[in-house]
Amino acid sequence: MAATSLPNAGYALADTLRADRGTVFMTGTQALVRLPLMQRALDARRGLATAGFVSGYRGSPLGMVDQQMWKAGALLKAAGVEFLPAINEDLAATACLGTQRVALDPKRAVEGVFALWYGKGPGVDRSGDALKHGNAFGSSPLGGVLVVAGDDHGCVSSSMPHQSDLAMQAWSMPVLHPANVAEYLEFGLYGWALSRFSGAWVGFKAVSEVVESAMTVDLDRVAFDFEDPVDFAAPADIGPLHVRAVDLPSLALEARLAAKLDAVRAFARLNSIDRHVVASPRATLGIVTVGKAHFDFMEVLRRLDLDPDALAAAGVRVYKVGLVYPLEPTRILEFARGLEELLVIEEKAPVVERQIRELLYPLPDAQRPRIAGKTAPDGTPLLSALGELRPSRVMPVVADWLARLNPMLDRRALVVDFTTPVLPSNEADAVRRQPYFCSGCPHNRSTVVPEGSRALAGIGCHFMASWMDRGTAGLIQMGGEGVDWAAASRFTTEPHVFQNLGDGTYYHSGYLAIRQAVAAGASITYKILYNDAVAMTGGQPVDGALSVAQIARQVEAEGARAVVVVSDEPQKYDGHHGEFPRGTSFHHRDELDPVQRRLRETQGVTVMVYDQTCAAEKRRRRKKVVDGVPGFPDPPRRVFVNERVCEGCGDCGRASNCLSVIPAETDWGRKRRIEQSSCNKDFSCVDGFCPSFVTVEGARLRKRTGASGGAAASASAGATDALAREIAALPEPPPWTWTGPFDLLVTGVGGTGVVTVGALITMAAHLEGKQASVLDFMGFAQKGGAVLSFVRLAPSADLLNQVRIDTQQADALLACDLVVGASADALGTVKHGRTVVVANTHELATAAFVRDADASLHAPALLAKLRTAAGDERVRTVDAQALAEAFLGDTMPSNVLMLGVAWQMGLVPVSFAAIDRAIELNGVAVAANRLAFGLGRLATARPERLAALRATPAADDAAGDGPLDGEHGLVARRARFLAEYQDPAYAARFVAFVARVRAAEDRTLGVAGQSTDAGTGTAASGTTASGAPLRQADRPLTAAVARGLSKLMAVKDEYEVGRLYVDGTFARALDEQFEAWDGLTLHLAPPFLAALGARFRRPDGTPRKIAIDARWAMPAFRVLSAARRLRGGAFDVFGRSAERRLERALVDEYRATIESLLPELDSARVPLAVAIASVPERIRGFGHVKLAAVATARARTRELKERWVRGDLDARADTAADAAPGTAREQIVQVVRRTRATMG
Known part of the structure; x- marks a missing residue:
């Protein structure tokens, strides 16, 4: 590879915060971290003894501010900047007010403290009282407060869109709106200078599209020298505008707010943060841009092949507003002088446009330009206040406006290239990549509710339960969880609900909601989901000391009628019960259902603390190894699925709700596999009622390079x-x-x-x-x-x-x-x-x-x-x-x-x-x-x-359209499998039946039947008219019967499960994925154990699995494999069970059903026949899971046979029986009970 010279080859990531000159690459969040460092350096250069303070509460788009502050902790501390994340936003604002009062303290250690508050839009809303009072009380002359509002204009990761400048304007708080990351540095420094001069707190809009972006920033272009106006003084009767030692309630506060805005205008008049982008002395048209929309407009100019010089020559001015409130009047009036019409381009509500209208309204008619923005001068809609602006949304408005007012600037022909295309539509339209709980997330288990109950959602990752089959709905503001029910419960006959509440939200403000629910006498169970991290915004710790015992004591003191703790490891509380309120009970997460049923029968407010560490946080901590010890225990254990035993029923997914249980397409249909790269080792999947799950102790994943595992992989170095x-x-x-x-x-x-x-x-x-x-x-x-x-x-x-x-x-x-x-x-x-x-x-x-x-x-x-x-x-x-x-x-x-x-x-x-x-x-x-x-x-x-x-071997035919005939065809492969399953005679019966179906299907196509070797299932002359080998799609009914019948004949009874573990395939599959292991544990549910009592049954009555060391299981499996020839005979002890009798009956039913179709088979009926023949593919699972699937499959078969009889040949139509795949465990249990009842 040829060497390439890199101008910034010596660049280091630390330069983002440390460099003083040149270019750096930084995110908006990193710019916010850099700001207090720059302000302190400027103060030190001026000989000022100041300090910095940062406080707020995380939330997208400011979700990573605290993490970046902690990451820069050493730099901040060395610079004298304190970072104190608050438990909520309004208390953070109050803390910032406290820093301004340091200047009044005779024992102060510094001359002033500049403060930065941060919070997302809803945090601005809830902090209105604190921020309004803070702005009214004021800043200190060598302090200043910057209020950073994370505004999600497009509702990308919020409950609703936000535009905080409207609220700030109502509080008489000046607002800055930087247009990109590069402007964050200048605007932030400007904001503190403005706050110091005016006594006001200064708002700073951090919109998602800017703060969550990163870009090249030229530090040499950042302005930081600002002058205090000498021609402004506060009115004598008002006095100083800064924070005071005593500020009693009076109208004087209101008067000072008005004077502060005058001070802001004076400062902005001398130190304008607004820019004349295009100046044209004889202009008749003007364009005003605001914040992010400025660069949307500049992109429009580029695409319209216009530049500032072209606009100036055509008599068009452009003015970029940085201080959006209050708008500095002298410059905007100067800009508007001589214009005939003015276009304002700003995102969301017209904050600047309204101020321009107010400023220009008093002008004489001959001097007042027409104003367009959200609407044209005649009221026609132009730039919507809804959603976000894009260059493609701004371009047609600008092009039409320029063409109408100056034909020399007509570029409308270029607009057509940038309109939204008509997107293709097909059967994948409904496929979505929906956010979901992480693999091993505690919420996979904790958000389940008992049958007949429902839960209310709240702010946090657990909100995602709303789009799962969890009986969860609703949304309320952070800290209001359950209070809506406290009122609604008085007007309904519903006796009880559950309320999900994250531990971060509990500490933020949720405990007040519990207090209100107790005061209202509501019957509600708060499920406090203690995950030891604020996972929703990146895994931060909860802001303050918070333990399960502390929560339990607090809610008990508030009046909770019952407090329970549920955990994946409740034994850790042994010896610590005295730290909890008397009567607190402790349970394993497997007992969640009966615990919740007990709580919902208890009148009043009850609390369940579900204690399990966030899965993503576990993963992060495990990666942080100190002195060879990971930050969180990392069990040397992994889950492995014996795919040949797996039925693909999905019960493991229902048990774990885990995304690391992924589909594996095989010749026998879709199975399950564990994606080791994403698995967080929760191990809930092994609870799925299936003998295919194995835990591999001391597992070390194989690192393959080149060959695909096995012995070849050992030569990976070469x-x-x-x-x-x-x-x-x-x-x-x-x-x-x-x-x-x-x-x-x-x-x-x-x-x-x-x-x-x-x-x-x-x-x-x-x-x-x-x-x-x-x-x-x-x-x-x-x-x-x-x-x-x-x-x-x-x-x-x-x-x-x-x-x-x-x-x-x-x-x-x-x-x-x-x-x-x-x-x-x-x-x-x-x-x-x-x-x-x-x-x-x-x-x-x-x-x-x-x-x-x-x-x-x-x-x-x-x-x-x-x-x-x-x-x-x-x-x-x-x-x-x-x-x-x-x-x-x-x-x-x-x-x-x-x-x-x-x-x-x-x-x-x-x-x-x-x-x-x-x-x-x-x-x-x-x-x-x-x-x-x-x-x-x-x-x-x-x-x-x-x-x-x-050198990867060819994959099995998993697509369902491989060869039908020949040595490697579907029929031959299934015949060979059945011969190993039982014996050649058993396989021959399968081949013979498939041959009869094949002959009937051939007749519908008008071709001669193919002779088939009954021993191997190989067709003698299986080719199409063109001479190509027959594929499954060429004889869809034959292929469907081959798959359906072989599946029913090859049931995974005790003998077969044993064979599939000891025939060598399982060992090779293990060797393919792991280079070494210390031991294997199988997770099984032998049928006889369930009859021994509740100890071996789950709370829902289904059998409980037990762990069996492979050293004991494998010898037993070898015996079972060898004994498979006894299957169906007098000495088949397993064949006498109701389940095995049912399985044999299904084979007879299936053959009879198919036989009944053949006499009436014609080309029009083949699709429906294929649908009937494919029903066995729905019969999956073991034990009660399989019984439920059988009930569904029989219902499906009856429905399709009725269509056959009445000539309704649309095989695509759904039936009620199709609802079974993917249903919840409770529904399956119901079907199991009904099925058992009918079987006696």
């Missing part, structure tokens, strides 16, 4: 060397030709490294001295939900305006996940014939799979959407997870592998040296990510060499 040589020899893509900005959208799934890809690209561009920005939209905490990373690169700053990629503007789409890549948000950026798509074809299960075992991604339809949107020839596909798994033994680097594919295709215009250095700077799994990047390059440039190195 394969690694060969791989490295192949990668090193790859050619570089041709250099990118810059004609404008380069826009790359990276899409994928939360928690898989999508954000890392965007960070690597933009850091690489920064190292090369290019301009870069990235905006990461991660929605609702992104627990497995959609993530979109908007990456924009350019050779110069004037080409980069807004940070989000606009409609049809993407040069490339890196679809690391098909579902998100084919979503409306992603496809909206694609332009046919321009955008190149690199799509990962790996089918990563969505949350729907947890609830519906048969859920489909409709991957071909998703890919079709991408091909339709971009053009078939502009879509490149790769299975990144398969390559990462095969060569790295880990799927986590798959997105970096995708980056390698795109880079080698020339779709990432940065050098190899820059990317490689960015990976090094990132500092996480550097070697693995470098190799993954190289694998992606090799997959693009030399796919045949990668295939040779991989």
Whole structure:
């Protein structure tokens, strides 16, 4: 690889906060951290003995402020900046007020304290009283308060959109609105200077699209020298405007607020934060831009092929407002002088536009320009106050406005290229990448409610239970949980509800809601979900000391009638019961259902504290190893599924609600597999009623390189060397030709490294001295939900305006996940014939799979959407997870592998040296990510060499359309399996029956029947008319019967489960995934144990599984395997059970059903016959799970046979029986009970 010179090769991540000169790459959040450091440095330079103070409460888009503050803790402390996160927003505001009063303290250690308050929109709302009083009481002359409001204009990760400047205006609080991250530094310093002069607290709008973005910032262009006006003094009767030692209630506060606004205007008149972007002495038209909308407008100009000089020459002025309230009047009046019409471009409600109207209204008619903005002068709607602005929304308004008022500027012909395309529609329209609980999340268990009950949702990750089958709904403001029920319960006959309440919300304000519910006498159970972290915003600790015992004592003191503790490890409280209120009971999480049933029968307020550490936090702590000890216990144990034993019933998903239990498509249908890379070791999945689950003790995952496991994998060192040589020899893509900005959208799934890809690209561009920005939209905490990373690169700053990629503007789409890549948000950026798509074809299960075992991604339809949107020839596909798994033994680097594919295709215009250095700077799994990047390059440039190195055997026919006949055909494969299952005679009966169906189906097609070897199931002449081998799709009924009958005949009884564990396949599968282990534990539920009493049954009456050491189980399995020839005979002790008799009856029923169809079979009836023949594929599971499936399958068969009789041949129509897949455990138990009753 040729060496490339990097202008910023010596750049370090710490430069973001430490550098004084040059360019840095920083996020909006990092800019907020840097601000107090810069202010303290400025004060020190001026000889001022000040200190800094930061307080607030996290919440998107400011969800990472506290983490970044803690990360910079040493720097902040050295600079004299105190960071004190508060338990809620209004108390943080009160704390900030306290810092301003330090200046009045004769024992003060500093001359003043500058403070920064932060909170998201709802936090601004709830803190209105504190912020209003703080602004009224004022700031100190050498202090100042900056109020950073996280405004989610687009409702990306909030309960509703927010625009805090409206509230701040009502409090007479001045408001700044920076337009990008680079402006955060100047605007923040300006805000403190303004606050110090005026005595007012200063609002600072941090909108999602800016604060959650990152960009190149030139520190040398940050202004920080501001002068105090000498021509302004507060009215004598009002006195000083700053904070006072005594400020008694009076109208004088109101008068001082008005004077403070006058001081603000005076300061802004001398130190304008507004900018004349385009000056034109004889202008007749003017455009005013506000905040983020300014760069939306500048992008519009670029696309309309207009620049400032062209506007000035045509008589158009442009004015950018930074201080949105109060608007500085002298400059806006000067700007408006001589204009005929003025257009205001601002997002959301017209804060600036209204002020302009008020300022210009007193002018004489001849001097007052017409004003357009939210509406045209005649009242016609223009720029909506709803949602967010985009260049594509602003462009037609600006183009029409310019063309109407100055025909020389008519660019309307260019607008058509940027309209929203009509997106392709197909069967994948309903597929969504919905946020979900993390693997092993406590909420997977804790948010379940008993049958007949419902729960109320609240703020926190647990809100996601609202879109699961959990009987959970509703939403209330943070801290109001359950109070709505306290009132509603007086007007309903419903006796009780559960209320979910996170421990972070409890500490924030939720305990007051419990107090109110007690005072109201409501019957409600608060489920306080103690997770030891505020997981929703990144895993921060709760702000203050909070233990389960403290919560229990507090709620008991508040009047709770009963307090219980439920935990995944209740034994840890042994010896500590005295720390809890008397009467507190302790339970394992397996007892959740009876505990909740008891609580709901208790009158009044009851509290259950569900104690289990957040799964994501466990993962983070395990990665933090100090002196060889992880920050959280990491059991050397992993779950493994014996896929041949697995039935694919989905009971493990119902038991665990876990996304790490993923589908595995096999020749026998969809099974289950554990995705080891994402598994957080909760082990709830082993509770699924299935003998396929094994825990591997002392497990060490195999790291494969080259060959696919087994003995070949042990030679990985040589394969690694060969791989490295192949990668090193790859050619570089041709250099990118810059004609404008380069826009790359990276899409994928939360928690898989999508954000890392965007960070690597933009850091690489920064190292090369290019301009870069990235905006990461991660929605609702992104627990497995959609993530979109908007990456924009350019050779110069004037080409980069807004940070989000606009409609049809993407040069490339890196679809690391098909579902998100084919979503409306992603496809909206694609332009046919321009955008190149690199799509990962790996089918990563969505949350729907947890609830519906048969859920489909409709991957071909998703890919079709991408091909339709971009053009078939502009879509490149790769299975990144398969390559990462095969060569790295880990799927986590798959997105970096995708980056390698795109880079080698020339779709990432940065050098190899820059990317490689960015990976090094990132500092996480550097070697693995470098190799993954190289694998992606090799997959693009030399796919045949990668295939040779991989040496992966051909996969089984899992798609259902492989060969039907021949040695490797479906019938032969199933016949061989049945021969091993029982004996050749058993297999021959299967082959003979399938042959009869085949002959009947052949007759419907008018072809001669094929002779079949009864021993092997191999057709003698299975070809189509063209001579090609017959595939399953050529004889769909025969294929369906082959699958259905073989499934019914190969039931997984005791003999078969034993055989599938000892025939060598299980051992090879273990060796494929693990390089070593210390022991194996099987999780089984022998039928005879359930009859021994409640100890071996779960609370719902279903059998309880027990753990059995493989050293005991395997010998027994060998005996069972050897004894399988007894199956069906006089000595078959297992065959006498009701379940085994039922299974034999199902075979007879199925054969009789199929036989009854054959005489009437014709081409029109084949689809319905296939539907009937496919019903056995729905019969999955073991024991009670299988019984429920049988009941559903029989109902389905009856329905379809009735259609057959009456000639209703639409096999696609759903039936009521189709509702069973994916139903909750309670519904299955009900079906089991009814089935057992009918069986006696």
